Amino acid sequence: MERTLSIIKPDAVGKNHIGDIIQRFEKNGLKVISAKMMHLSKSQAEKFYEVHKARPFFKDLVSFMTTGPVFVMVLEGNNAVQVNRDLMGATDPSKAEKGTIRADFAKTIDENAVHGSDSLENAKKEIEFFFSGNEICERTR
Numbered sequence: 001m002e003r004t005l006s007i008i009k010p011d012a013v014g015k016n017h018i019g020d021i022i023q024r025f026e027k028n029g030l031k032v033i034s035a036k037m038m039h040l041s042k043s044q045a046e047k048f049y050e051v052h053k054a055r056p057f058f059k060d061l062v063s064f065m066t067t068g069p070v071f072v073m074v075l076e077g078n079n080a081v082q083v084n085r086d087l088m089g090a091t092d093p094s095k096a097e098k099g100t101i102r103a104d105f106a107k108t109i110d111e112n113a114v115h116g117s118d119s120l121e122n123a124k125k126e127i128e129f130f131f132s133g134n135e136i137c138e139r140t141r
């Protein structure tokens, strides 16, 4: 059993696709064990995406991520990190496979609907960035 972090980004939230995207996760065996809606500050977005600080797209990424609220979730399931990545599709929606979240709900690499942790190690860090232990709800049934 793994846990991973998912963010529904401001573009997809703005287009009212929160439910459509969660449905993809639930239909594919992932369970939401914590969730919250929040409007990231510039410093929160900069800190979350710190690894990309030196990349040319960093400034635009931070700017986009603060344009509107995001919906942040902890997903749990077998092989959750990879399952989430497969469901999201390629970072660039124009290269994402048909039927993936990014192919269906996004148009550009800058506004690509969702973020998902890229490894189990980063999943742990990203979950801790947004959620404290007592905000995670174990599924008891």
Ligand code: CMP
Binding pocket: 052, 057, 061, 091, 109, 110, 111, 112, 114, 115, 116
């Ligand atoms: P995400 O998975 O949230 O991680 C970093 C984000 O930067 C990525 O999705 C894209 O939305 C954005 N981005 C913009 N340009 C690029 C690029 N050339 N390579 C990777 N990510 C990019």
